Each structure stands twice: as C-alpha cells, then as structure tokens.
Amino acid sequence: MKVVTFFIVGLVVHVVFFISIFDIYFTSPLVHGMTPQHVPLPPPAKRLVLFVADGLRADSFYKPDVNGTIRAPFLRSIIEERGTWGISHTHVPTESRPGHVALIAGFYEDVSAVAKGWKENPVEFDSVFNESRHTWCWGSPDILPMFAKGASGDHVYTHTYPAQSEDFASKDASKLDTWVFDEVKAFFSSAKGNESLFSRLHEDRNVFFLHLLGIDTNGHAHRPMSTEYLENIMLVDAGVSEIVSLMEDFFGNDGQTSFLFTSDHGMTNWGSHGAGHPSETLTPLVAWGAGIQAAQRATEHPYQDQYQQEWKLDTLRRVDVNQADIAPLMSSLIGVPIPLNSVGVLPIKFLNNSPHFKAESLKANSLQILEQFKVKMTQKKETTLPFLFTPYPLLTGSKQQDFIRNAKSLIHTGQFDEAILLCVEMITQALEGLSYYHTYDRFFLGCSVVLGFAGWTSYVVLVILKTHASLRKPPGNRELMSDQGLGRVFMCMGLAITAFLLVQHSPWTYYIYCLLPVPVWYSVVKEIGTLLDLIHSAPSLPLCKCLGYFVLVTFGIELLVVSFFYRATLSVGFLVLGLWPLGSGLYVKAKTRSLTWFLSCLCLALFPLMPVVGREPNVHLVTCAAALTLFNTISYLVSARRLSPLPRKDRQLFVCQMVHVALCAYVLTSTHFSLRLKQGLPLFNQLVSWTTLVLSFFVPLLSSTRLFNRLMSILLSLVSTYLLLSTGYEALFPPVLSWLMFVWINIEQEAMSTGAFGKTELFRIDFSENIDITKIRQLKLDDIRRSYFFVFFIITAFFGTGNIASINSFDPASVYCFLTVFNPFVMGGLMMWKVLIPFVIVMCTFETIQVSTQLSSRSLFLIVLVISDLMALHFFFLVKDYGSWLDIGTSISHYVIVMSMTIFLMLLSIVTHILTSKRVSMGKKMKVHFK
Structure with a gap:
C-alpha cells in the first residue's frame, strides 16, 4: 500500500x-476589454485582396534563375513599376498557423495557444477579418476556419478543399493553388448574376483572402530547390495576374482596390520550417494598388545584406517590416480599426497618402497598443497588494496622458513628422510595458x-x-x-x-x-x-569510495545536461563508459566481454556525431540496417543452439520475424521508389506497414519467456516497425543499441561480486518465474552506477539520432509508408512510436538487469528518480519563451523529457513487463499465461 x-x-x-x-512561461499574452481606435480620415481603398503563398522563401521568389529568368514576371513588374516591395520578417515559430495569426491579427501567438488547437480558434482574438464588413476566403481547411469561427457575426465566408487534397505524394501539389484560382473565378462569375452578392461585393471595407498552399506542400515533398517548387511559384504568379485582372474588370477599374502578396513563412533547404534560419524567416512582401506607394528609386541601402544585389533589385527602394506590421497596414488601407490585440507597428513607408493621414493612422496605432497596456496594468494592480505593486516606470498614468495630449497637439498644429516620431516612441514604451506586466509574477x-x-x-x-x-x-x-x-x-x-x-x-x-x-x-x-x-x-562507510561516486555522478549528470545542447557530448560519454571495465578492474576478470563492451560503445558513439536535420533520404542505409538485424539474429541463434537448445516454436517464430524484417526493408524501398516516380503510395505497402505496426505489440508474446529468446523476439518486432519509419542512418540505431544492451546484460554478471549467473545460466532465466523475495538484496554503491547507466542509455535513446522534439526536425518522408495525406495527429503519433522504440529496448534490458542481479526494481527506480529530478531542476532555469520555435521547443522539451522521464518510465515499465513476462499460446484456444 x-x-x-x-x-x-x-x-x-x-x-x-x-x-x-x-503558467510561468507560456500564459497567453492576450487581454480583453480594449476600445477600438478609429482614424477620422477617409481610407484610400474600399477593398483589400490578400494573397498568401504558404511556404514561399524570399530568395526563391526574388532571385532570378541561373539563366537570369524571373520566376514571377507579373509580380516583378509590380515591384518595378506600381508597388512597394520588401521583406516580411516572420516571427518564430515559423509555422502556418502562428504565421497567419501574425499576418491577419497582428500578434505573435504563444506556445500555449498553439497547443490548444490547430484548425480552430482556441483563444478569442480580434483580426482584420473580424473588423471588416465582409471577408471571403479560399484555401486550406487547416487555416481558414480559425478566423471564421472567432469572428463576430456572420461575415467571414470560407471556401476550402477537402483535407485529403493535401497529399505529399501528389503528382502535382500545385493543384491546390489552381483550385483556389478557379474557385475565385467561379465566384466572381456567379456574382454577376446574383444581385445581393453583387451589392455586397461593391460595399466598402471588404477583404478577399487567397491562401495558396501548393508551394508549401511541394517544398515538403520535393524540397525548395526542386523543379516542382520553382514551377509552382510561376503558376502562382500567373494566377495572381489573372485574379488581379479579373477584379479590376469586375469593379470597373475604380482604383479603390489594394493588393498584398506575402508568405506566412519560408522553408529550409531540406523542406522543413519552424525555426529561425533566414530561409524560414525571410518572406516576400509586395503591395500595390489604392493607397500604396508606387515604385521608387533607392537613395540609400539601410539593410546590411547582399540580397538586393543578388535579386537584381538594388536600384529599387526596399521597405522591410515585421510580420505583425502587415495587420495594421491592411486596417489602415480599408479604414477599419486595427485588431485589438495587435502589436504591429504601421509601416507608413508603404502608404501613398497625406502626412496628416499617416500621423492620424499612427496615433490610432499607438492608442490601440496603449489600450492593451492599460488593461494589463489594471489587471495586475488588482491582483497585487498595494505595497507590493511596482508600476512600469517609463509609462505611468501621467506620462500616458502627456503622450496622448502632445500627439493630438502636434497633429492639430500640422507638425505631422513630429507627431509620427512621438507615436512611434509611445508604441515602443507600451510594448515593453506589456512584456513587463506579462512576466510580473x-x-x-x-x-x-x-x-x-x-x-x-x-x-x-x-x-x-x-x-x-x-x-x-x-x-x-x-x-x-x-x-x-x-x-x-x-x-x-x-x-x-x-x-x-x-x-x-x-x-x-x-x-x-x-x-x-x-x-x-x-x-x-x-x-x-x-x-x-x-x-x-x-x-x-567507505568514505573515499562514496566521495568518488558522488563526484562521478555529479560529473555524469552535468555531462547529460550538456548533451541536451551538444549531442556530441554523448559520444564522449560513451568513450568514458567504454573504458569503465578498465578503471574498475573488470577487464582483468573478463577480457573478452570488456573488449566487446568497448567496441559496442564505440559503435554507438558514432550516432550523436551524425547530423540532426537536413539529411537526405537514403534507403540503402535502411536496407543495411535490416541486413545487420538479420546478421545479429543468426549469430544469436547459432550461439543459443550451442549453449541452450531453442524450443521449436521459437525457431519457427524467429524465421517468420526475419522474413518480415526483409519484407519491411523491401516495402520502404518500394514506397520511396514509387513516390519518386509520383505514382503515389502503393496500397499493398500501406497495408503491410499498418499491419506491422499493430502486430509489433503482439508478436513477441508468442515467443517463450526465456530471457534472450524473448528479448530477441521483441527486437525483431520493433525493428520491423522502425525500418518503415526511417529514411536514412537512423535505421541502424536500434540494431547497434541492441548489441550494446545484450553486452550490458552479460557484463553486469561479471561485475557482481558473487557472480550469481554464468553465461549458460543467463540463457535459462525465465521472465515469467516468480522472483524469490528472500534473494532480493539491499542497495550497494555500484547500483548507483547501474542506475546512471540506465539514465544515460535512455537519454541516448532519445537523442541518439537527433532531437525530434522540435517540429523543425520532422521529415514527412518518415511516415510515407503509412500515409502521405497531411494529418498532424496521425503523423505525430507515428513519430512518437518511433521515438519510443529505442526506449522500449533500453527498458527491457533494464528489467533484465534487475532480474539477473536480484535487485528490487523500486530501489533502482528511486535512484533514477533523484538523477532525473536533479536534471529537471537544472533545465527549469533554462526554459525559454522567446526566440525561434526550435529554441522554445527545445527548451521546453528538455524540461519535459527529464520531468516526465520517471512517470513515463514507470508507465513504460508496465508495458515492458508485459512484453517480457507474458505469453500467448496459440492452440485450440488462445491462452494468455500470467505466472
């Protein structure tokens, strides 16, 4: 009890x-109860058209190809003649959902909000769409619904294609964009015969949003340098040209339409996004039409980069913005209040309007952000004792009034430039004050x-x-x-x-x-x-030995902490572990096993030195992993036959599992070959993959519960699934890890002072036999080392082939044997099982160590608990709520990994106990043996 x-x-x-x-780092920054701010002057445009080319990199869009040909000739002509261009610097996480929230709502979504939902609006926030009179949207079902559901009233209309259309194995993902363009054309064509719709379309403050996902899908499937990705840019450019002509004709060329073309995020060379690399954070921005400044010659070059020269745009003025700045720009163009939660700053260099209009717009922008600051300050003041409350010193009540009064006075006296500078200063102070109160507790x-x-x-x-x-x-x-x-x-x-x-x-x-x-x-x-x-x-007590263990474990824990940031540290750890028999004197007692231990540590030490992300698929390495697994199995069968004969059913099961491993290697190779030819995922391969996944939980239960027989069956079953989820060198990890785990089991017997079992006896240990409680011993100092080895191997199981805790490291190709249609939850579940497979291998080994060394699992668990909690405390101080998605996600994952390690391992130990000690007998009736 x-x-x-x-x-x-x-x-x-x-x-x-x-x-x-x-609660400490990732609470929502949103506040409610602000008053909308209106500009008292008429806006320059009646309607706005927003094109978002999902996943479009700035360099892929702006830079001519090797022959000097422009990939987007229509938009290039806009840049050179009719509009203003620049870079939209996306805030991280560079993902579709937070990117669109920044574009349309003007604030950067925090991690907690993203975690609550992807397609719908988990938190109430205002947006340009909500402030508009009517908004019509076309595009992905992953993006559009969250802006429609959160809108007040019924004025945001969405038109989406089926989610199944987002297929990474599609022959032509650009059809997603073609669908959007065709739907828009059909919509305006039908509007000519619909008097009610025609009337609504001609009202002011209307927004049209075209979400173009084809480029992002092609980038994931084929990489950004591929022909498919680059040709998709050309298709989008042609489609934008058609839509612009269509709208200008429909509205009679009234000159009251503003157009914006941008992207939510970029993409790395290997087809991922989420982090803060320039290829992900630099996205194009082109604006033209009503209220937009026409192309101007560059009189200076304020941006310290060489992009303009590479893009052949160094003669044209470039205006860069932060992604959240686009929301107040759109609001200003059509005369709607800036979204209440926006933290964007109106980029007035984009505006072609009077200085008076620019000053009034920026004043409304500053008051809108100041409103958020005042609400945040009031909330914090009401929940803090007066003598403990410290107000933000740079923006007290009197200073707020001075700012507002001076801004109004400067505008009233026609000193518009001074008013603009004052408003920018007030915005800066208000944003810093928001951060101050947000992190107050x-x-x-x-x-x-x-x-x-x-x-x-x-x-x-x-x-x-x-x-x-x-x-x-x-x-x-x-x-x-x-x-x-x-x-x-x-x-x-x-x-x-x-x-x-x-x-x-x-x-x-x-x-x-x-x-x-x-x-x-x-x-x-x-x-x-x-x-x-x-x-x-x-x-x-042996104080010197105790002190030595304390120093070594402290050094070991710090080594593990450092390994979370620099995976190569694990390789150093393996070299130290490999030399352990030499330092402990075990080498003299068991030279052969010590040498095997060193070689297996050396082989596993290679994996943390491999690259984490950006690797190209290499199915040949997966085939090699299958061959290595089969070689290990055959070697074991030969050894087992010599030391302890295998039961006939076990031999038959091993043969079937070996054939299955070879089949999985073939399925993976066949799938990637089919996708390369754009023939889709073969149905047979998909059936084999899902069947393998399901059977991996049950097949090991058919083998006998003798120690090595059961471990080998578990290994073959898990490796089969792992092969289907691999794309390169990581497929070699489970076979090599398993080799080291088998050696660890053997060498621990030599390390026991009494030598409880010999090699032959190890083959005869049965997991299902009841443990003799009288033989359970008390903890020894050497058990601290065993516990540390276990923690070290668990960390290696996670980081051995890379930190998959980050979205940026995820390669959709890993799940192509199972599905190719975008489904984040199923894909995430498959990747999670891939992560768990090495964990299960280590857990089964640790259970074997406990059984063979007559040690209470609870006592070892408590030592593991202390080690993991000390690491968790270390990582608690390293959690970040700023920087890239990779930085934020990595800092969270570090804390979560060690925090949940003990809980997770306790739950996983139940699974591994079933895998190792329970057996299903196949006869006239299926029987499960619980001994």
Missing part, C-alpha cells in the same frame, strides 16, 4: 512541476517551484537511505519535535500562504505551486532521523 501511495504522490508532484512552466512562482523541487528530491534521498540502505541506528530518541507540534508549525505556514494568495485574488493554480512545498518539506523534516542515522554510520 505504501508503494502505491508513494507512486500516486510522486505522480501528482511531477505533474504539478510539469504544468508549472506553462515569474520570479515569485519560480521560487515556489524550486522550493518544492528541492524538498521532493531531499525526501526521495531520505527514503532511499531509510528503506534500501543498511544504516546503523543511533541510541536514544531521535525526534527533535513531536509530530503534532511539527504539524502545527507547517499548518500555520500553509494558512499564512493561503491568506496571502486570497488577499491578492491569485489564480487557483498559484495555490498549488505555493502550497505544495509545505507538505513536501514537512515530510522531509519528519525523516530527519534518517539523516542522523547516516551521520552516525559515517565512520563505518
């Missing part, structure tokens, strides 16, 4: 620590979580010393205070904290973070006697 209670308490504590980072909450972390780790250490170590008990009473008195002290502390939070009207989650350390530290203080036991036993 105590074990179950400890598990539940540990689970709750770790869940709280895990959730805390989202971060230090307070961080201290509470750290205090809880330290208390929990201290408690686990005391539990290990109390229940799993032989300590000498000192004579006399060890209690410093009665339990009743101690309880009263901590109860008073809890009540004081609760009263403090109640007075401040704190959110309910604050109570959890601040009150959790109270019972945790109460448990620590109650176990103070165990610490006294340790002190009393100190003279009898």
Whole structure:
C-alpha cells in the first residue's frame, strides 16, 4: 500500500512541476476589454485582396534563375513599376498557423495557444477579418476556419478543399493553388448574376483572402530547390495576374482596390520550417494598388545584406517590416480599426497618402497598443497588494496622458513628422510595458517551484537511505519535535500562504505551486532521523569510495545536461563508459566481454556525431540496417543452439520475424521508389506497414519467456516497425543499441561480486518465474552506477539520432509508408512510436538487469528518480519563451523529457513487463499465461 501511495504522490508532484512552466512561461499574452481606435480620415481603398503563398522563401521568389529568368514576371513588374516591395520578417515559430495569426491579427501567438488547437480558434482574438464588413476566403481547411469561427457575426465566408487534397505524394501539389484560382473565378462569375452578392461585393471595407498552399506542400515533398517548387511559384504568379485582372474588370477599374502578396513563412533547404534560419524567416512582401506607394528609386541601402544585389533589385527602394506590421497596414488601407490585440507597428513607408493621414493612422496605432497596456496594468494592480505593486516606470498614468495630449497637439498644429516620431516612441514604451506586466509574477512562482523541487528530491534521498540502505541506528530518541507540534508549525505556514494568495485574488493554480512545498518539506523534516542515522554510520562507510561516486555522478549528470545542447557530448560519454571495465578492474576478470563492451560503445558513439536535420533520404542505409538485424539474429541463434537448445516454436517464430524484417526493408524501398516516380503510395505497402505496426505489440508474446529468446523476439518486432519509419542512418540505431544492451546484460554478471549467473545460466532465466523475495538484496554503491547507466542509455535513446522534439526536425518522408495525406495527429503519433522504440529496448534490458542481479526494481527506480529530478531542476532555469520555435521547443522539451522521464518510465515499465513476462499460446484456444 505504501508503494502505491508513494507512486500516486510522486505522480501528482511531477505533474504539478510539469504544468508549472506553462503558467510561468507560456500564459497567453492576450487581454480583453480594449476600445477600438478609429482614424477620422477617409481610407484610400474600399477593398483589400490578400494573397498568401504558404511556404514561399524570399530568395526563391526574388532571385532570378541561373539563366537570369524571373520566376514571377507579373509580380516583378509590380515591384518595378506600381508597388512597394520588401521583406516580411516572420516571427518564430515559423509555422502556418502562428504565421497567419501574425499576418491577419497582428500578434505573435504563444506556445500555449498553439497547443490548444490547430484548425480552430482556441483563444478569442480580434483580426482584420473580424473588423471588416465582409471577408471571403479560399484555401486550406487547416487555416481558414480559425478566423471564421472567432469572428463576430456572420461575415467571414470560407471556401476550402477537402483535407485529403493535401497529399505529399501528389503528382502535382500545385493543384491546390489552381483550385483556389478557379474557385475565385467561379465566384466572381456567379456574382454577376446574383444581385445581393453583387451589392455586397461593391460595399466598402471588404477583404478577399487567397491562401495558396501548393508551394508549401511541394517544398515538403520535393524540397525548395526542386523543379516542382520553382514551377509552382510561376503558376502562382500567373494566377495572381489573372485574379488581379479579373477584379479590376469586375469593379470597373475604380482604383479603390489594394493588393498584398506575402508568405506566412519560408522553408529550409531540406523542406522543413519552424525555426529561425533566414530561409524560414525571410518572406516576400509586395503591395500595390489604392493607397500604396508606387515604385521608387533607392537613395540609400539601410539593410546590411547582399540580397538586393543578388535579386537584381538594388536600384529599387526596399521597405522591410515585421510580420505583425502587415495587420495594421491592411486596417489602415480599408479604414477599419486595427485588431485589438495587435502589436504591429504601421509601416507608413508603404502608404501613398497625406502626412496628416499617416500621423492620424499612427496615433490610432499607438492608442490601440496603449489600450492593451492599460488593461494589463489594471489587471495586475488588482491582483497585487498595494505595497507590493511596482508600476512600469517609463509609462505611468501621467506620462500616458502627456503622450496622448502632445500627439493630438502636434497633429492639430500640422507638425505631422513630429507627431509620427512621438507615436512611434509611445508604441515602443507600451510594448515593453506589456512584456513587463506579462512576466510580473515569474520570479515569485519560480521560487515556489524550486522550493518544492528541492524538498521532493531531499525526501526521495531520505527514503532511499531509510528503506534500501543498511544504516546503523543511533541510541536514544531521535525526534527533535513531536509530530503534532511539527504539524502545527507547517499548518500555520500553509494558512499564512493561503491568506496571502486570497488577499491578492491569485489564480487557483498559484495555490498549488505555493502550497505544495509545505507538505513536501514537512515530510522531509519528519525523516530527519534518517539523516542522523547516516551521520552516525559515517565512520563505518567507505568514505573515499562514496566521495568518488558522488563526484562521478555529479560529473555524469552535468555531462547529460550538456548533451541536451551538444549531442556530441554523448559520444564522449560513451568513450568514458567504454573504458569503465578498465578503471574498475573488470577487464582483468573478463577480457573478452570488456573488449566487446568497448567496441559496442564505440559503435554507438558514432550516432550523436551524425547530423540532426537536413539529411537526405537514403534507403540503402535502411536496407543495411535490416541486413545487420538479420546478421545479429543468426549469430544469436547459432550461439543459443550451442549453449541452450531453442524450443521449436521459437525457431519457427524467429524465421517468420526475419522474413518480415526483409519484407519491411523491401516495402520502404518500394514506397520511396514509387513516390519518386509520383505514382503515389502503393496500397499493398500501406497495408503491410499498418499491419506491422499493430502486430509489433503482439508478436513477441508468442515467443517463450526465456530471457534472450524473448528479448530477441521483441527486437525483431520493433525493428520491423522502425525500418518503415526511417529514411536514412537512423535505421541502424536500434540494431547497434541492441548489441550494446545484450553486452550490458552479460557484463553486469561479471561485475557482481558473487557472480550469481554464468553465461549458460543467463540463457535459462525465465521472465515469467516468480522472483524469490528472500534473494532480493539491499542497495550497494555500484547500483548507483547501474542506475546512471540506465539514465544515460535512455537519454541516448532519445537523442541518439537527433532531437525530434522540435517540429523543425520532422521529415514527412518518415511516415510515407503509412500515409502521405497531411494529418498532424496521425503523423505525430507515428513519430512518437518511433521515438519510443529505442526506449522500449533500453527498458527491457533494464528489467533484465534487475532480474539477473536480484535487485528490487523500486530501489533502482528511486535512484533514477533523484538523477532525473536533479536534471529537471537544472533545465527549469533554462526554459525559454522567446526566440525561434526550435529554441522554445527545445527548451521546453528538455524540461519535459527529464520531468516526465520517471512517470513515463514507470508507465513504460508496465508495458515492458508485459512484453517480457507474458505469453500467448496459440492452440485450440488462445491462452494468455500470467505466472
């Protein structure tokens, strides 16, 4: 019962620590209750047309090809004659959803909002579409619905194609863009015969949004340098030209239409996006039509890059903007209020209007952002005790009034340039103030979580010393205070904290973070006697050896922390691990196994040195991985036959599994060959892939539960699935990892002082046999090393072939054997199972170590818990809420990995226990043996 209670308490504590980072670092920056700001002057345009070419890189669009030919001749002519061009610097994460939110709503979506939903609007925010009179949208079902659902009233109309159309294996993904252009043409054609629609189309403040996904899909499937990607740019350019001509004719060339062409994000050379590389953050922006400044000669070159010269545009004025700046630009052009949550700054260099209009528009922009600041400040002031509240010093109430009064005065007296400068300064101060109040409670909450972390780790250490170590008990009473008195002290502390939070009207989650350390530290203080036991036993302990282990484990933990940032550190760790038999004296006792251990460590050390992202598919390496797996299996069968005969059913099962491994290698090769010829995913290959995935959970249960027989069956089953999810060198990882795991099992027997089992006896261990509790031993110092080895191998299982925690590292080609139609949840699930496969291999090995060394799994787990929690505390201070999606995602994943490691491994241990110890007998009736 105590074990179950400890598990539940540990689970709750770790869940709280895990959730805390989202309350501390990733709360939504949005506030509500602001007043819309209107410009008192008439706008230059009645309607706006927004073209978004999803996944279009700036260099692919602007740069001529090797022959000097322009890929987008129509838009190039706009740049040279009729409009203004520049770079839209996208904020990260460079993904479609947050990119479109920045473009249309004017703010940068935080991680927590993205995590709540992809297609729909998980949080209420204002947008240009919502402020418009009518908005018509055509494009992807992944983007359009979130702007329609969040709009007030019923004035945002969406036209989307089926989600199945987004097929990475499509012969021609540009058909997605052709569909949009054809639908727009059909729409305007039908409007001529529909009096009601015709009337609405001629009203003011209308928006037309064309979302063009073909370029992004072709980039993912064929890479941005491919013919498909570049030809898609030409198709989009021709389509934009047709739509512009169509609209100008429809509206009688009234000169009251503004056009914007841009992209939500770029793309890396290997067909991914999400991070902050220039190829992902530099997107084109071309604007022309009503209210837009015509092309001008460049009088200066303020941008410190060589792009203009490469693009042959160095003679034309370039105007760069931040992506969120496009929302206030669109609002200004059609005369609607800037979206209430926008943090964009109106780029007045794009406007062809009077200085008065520019000043009034920028004043409305500054007041709109100032409104957000005032709401944020009021919210924080209401939830903070007066003597603890520190206002943002650069924008106090009096300074706000001075800003507003001076801006109005300058505009009234015709000093428009001075008014513009003042408004820009006010915007800068308001944005900094928003950030100040948004992170106001971060230090307070961080201290509470750290205090809880330290208390929990201290408690686990005391539990290990109390229940799993032989300590000498000192004579006399060890209690410093009665339990009743101690309880009263901590109860008073809890009540004081609760009263403090109640007075401040704190959110309910604050109570959890601040009150959790109270019972945790109460448990620590109650176990103070165990610490006294340790002190009393100190003279009898091997202090030098203890100190040596402490130094080595501390160094080892720091090595693991560094490996999260520099994977090559794992290679250094493997070299140290490979030399462990030499330093421990084990080499003298078992030279052959020590040499095999060193060679296997050396082979696995190569993987962290491999590239993480950007690798090209290489199915030949996958075939080599299959061959290596078959070689390992044959070697095992030969060895097993010599030491301990295999049951006939096991031999038959192994043969079937080996044939299946070869079939999976063929399916992968066949699939990639078919996709290269643009013939789609063969149905047979898809059926084999899904069948393999399902059977991988059940086939190992058909083998006997003898140690190596079951492990080999699990390996063959998992490798089959892993091959189908591989595109290159990572397919070699499970076979090499498994080799090292088998060697680890053997060498641990040599490391045992009593040598419980020989090599032959290892072959005869049965997972399903009941463990003799009388043989379970107490912890030794060497068990700390075993636990650390396990943590090291678990981290290697995750980072061995790259940090897949980032979206930027995801290659859609990894799941092409299963599906090619874009489905983020199914694809994510498949990639998650790919990640878990090396984990399962290590977990099965660790269970074998526990069985063969007669050690309680709980005692080893507690050591692993301490190691992982110390790493988690380290990463808590390294979490980021700024920078690229790669930076943010990596910092979160680091914390989440180590935070959830223990919980995850406990749950995974249940799965591995079933995989190793349960058996399904196939006879007249299927029977599951639980021994």
